[in-house]
Every structure is written in C-alpha cells, then in structure tokens.
Amino acid sequence: MLAVLAAACGGSGGGGPAAPASIQRERLDVRYANTSNAQRLDLYLPATGDGPFPLIVWIHGGAFSGGTKALAANSSARQMVTRGFAVASLEYRLSGEALFPAGVLDLKAAIRHLRANAAVYRIAPERIGAWGSSAGGHLAAFLGVTGGVAEFDDATLGNAGQSSRVQAVVDWYGPADMLQMEPDAVAQGCPKYGGLGHDDARSPEGLWLGGKPSSIPAVAMKASPVTWVSADDPPFIIQHGGQDCTVPTNQGRRMRDALLPVLGASRVSWSEFPTDGHGGPSFSAAANLNAIAAFFDKWLR
Numbered sequence: 001m002l003a004v005l006a007a008a009c010g011g012s013g014g015g016g017p018a019a020p021a022s023i024q025r026e027r028l029d030v031r032y033a034n035t036s037n038a039q040r041l042d043l044y045l046p047a048t049g050d051g052p053f054p055l056i057v058w059i060h061g062g063a064f065s066g067g068t069k070a071l072a073a074n075s076s077a078r079q080m081v082t083r084g085f086a087v088a089s090l091e092y093r094l095s096g097e098a099l100f101p102a103g104v105l106d107l108k109a110a111i112r113h114l115r116a117n118a119a120v121y122r123i124a125p126e127r128i129g130a131w132g133s134s135a136g137g138h139l140a141a142f143l144g145v146t147g148g149v150a151e152f153d154d155a156t157l158g159n160a161g162q163s164s165r166v167q168a169v170v171d172w173y174g175p176a177d178m179l180q181m182e183p184d185a186v187a188q189g190c191p192k193y194g195g196l197g198h199d200d201a202r203s204p205e206g207l208w209l210g211g212k213p214s215s216i217p218a219v220a221m222k223a224s225p226v227t228w229v230s231a232d233d234p235p236f237i238i239q240h241g242g243q244d245c246t247v248p249t250n251q252g253r254r255m256r257d258a259l260l261p262v263l264g265a266s267r268v269s270w271s272e273f274p275t276d277g278h279g280g281p282s283f284s285a286a287a288n289l290n291a292i293a294a295f296f297d298k299w300l301r
Helices: 076-083 101-116 135-145 176-187 203-207 217-222 249-263 287-301
Strands: 022-030 038-048 053-059 088-089 123-133 168-173 236-241 270-271
Touching: 038 076, 038 101, 038 135, 053 076, 053 101, 053 135, 053 249, 053 287, 076 088, 076 287, 088 101, 088 135, 088 249, 101 123, 101 135, 123 287, 135 168, 168 287, 176 203, 203 217, 236 249, 236 287, 249 270
Parallel strands: 053 088, 053 123, 123 168, 168 236, 236 270
Antiparallel strands: 022 038, 038 088
C-alpha cells in the first residue's frame, strides 16, 4: 500500500519546504532505473480524488550540469497539483557524469517506469505531459519530438515494453538548435556567455555534447529538438523572454517555426515576453499559469 505523507510529516526529498495542505505526497526518491544515483523522481498527487490523474512531468534546468528535482512549495509546476494533476519531478544524468544522450535516455526511462507503474501510482498512462525550463525546456521539447525515435529508448534501463511518448509539451526558454546558439546570441547583441560563448567545448552545450558544437555538427544536430520535428508530435506551448541572453530568444522562435508548418497553429502556442530575460515574472504570473493549466486540461483530460 502506498504510504501517503501528509504535509505535516516532512519536507521534500532534498530537505525543501513541506507541501501545502492541498497536496498529498505519495512517493519521494523513486528509483526509475539502476545505473546511476541520478535516476530518481518525486511524485506528487492531488489531495482529493482517487485518480487516475493526468500526469505532468517536470524537468529541471541548470545548464545541463546542475539542478535537482526538489520543488519549492510555491513552484509553478507544483501548483499544478492543486489543479488536479499529478506531478512527477525528475532527475537525470548531468554533463559531469555522462554525455548526451544519457540524460535523454534517463528521462525516457522515467516515462516508461511511470507508465509501467501507473496503476500503483494512480496516474493515467495515456495522459502524460512534459514541462521544463531552460535545459529542462530543451529536454521537454526533446521528449515531445522524439516519441517515435527508437535510438533514444534504452531497453537496459527497464520497462522496454512501455512507450516513452508524451501527449503535450510546455517548453520554457529551452535551446532548440545547438548549432545556432552562438549565432543567435551574436545577432541579438548578447555578450559572450560565461566569457566563452556557446560554441566552446567548455560551454554548457559543449560539456553536454562532448566538444565544441561546431566541431561535432552531427552530434549537435542530433541533440537539437528542431532536427526531430514530425507530424505525430504532440501540441506545444513555447515561451521565451525577449531579453534572454542565456538562451537567445531566437531559439524559441526556431522551435516555433519548426513546429508550426507541421502541427498547425491550433497545436502550437508561442509567447514572447518582451521585458523578461531567462525566466521572469511573466512566466509565473497567475494568468500565464492559468493558460498552461488550460492547455494541459485540453490535451490531458
């Protein structure tokens, strides 16, 4: 039987704040595969109802090299639990541990694990959305556009008979085309990222890919969501700050422009927040979170 933890019974897996009373926390530090200590997730369920609940998978950012699955009590993703969604927050192998596509293989293994255990976790296996910010936005988009790409499903990570497809994607300011990160930054008038620029082996992208992106173009293209867009992709929301020099704004436009001709305007939503940078108040504003909840309601209910 699941051990339901009430809000008063402890904090998050990373020692974070206790959950609001409207959330019952079902599972913490769940192992979804067994090749790395990073292959863990936390699962949150609504306080009322028996499910099965539609599931939103949250993927953290952190330049492919940092970040955790811990969700603050007021985080945008965890607020979705109060709207009737289950939320699974995932960790995955980062660039300091393993190169691309290891992190992608992990995330797809997590989706398969969640589907395989849907009855136990009280989630709806055919109604899973992905959402992330920055590197996590990139990875959410990657999950969306590679649902039918067998090479990114590693059977050795478990649950090989399950699908790793997702049914909806929210991409917050994620890189879309690894080869165009530096040209887009230059065109936007951004300073060299980290003093190096994006086209450097020591940049976040270089550390993730295993070299200067322009020197390994085949790998950089394989790691770019725009490469994999196809007609069976799920609906997308793409949102980007107009002043973003960490992931240049044109990266979001590139994702939009790749998807629109294939999926159509009814399945691709684009928002550019002119005064925001790499994140900002427009993303977490109540009106925007209402729109994201409505999007997930439409495609996951």
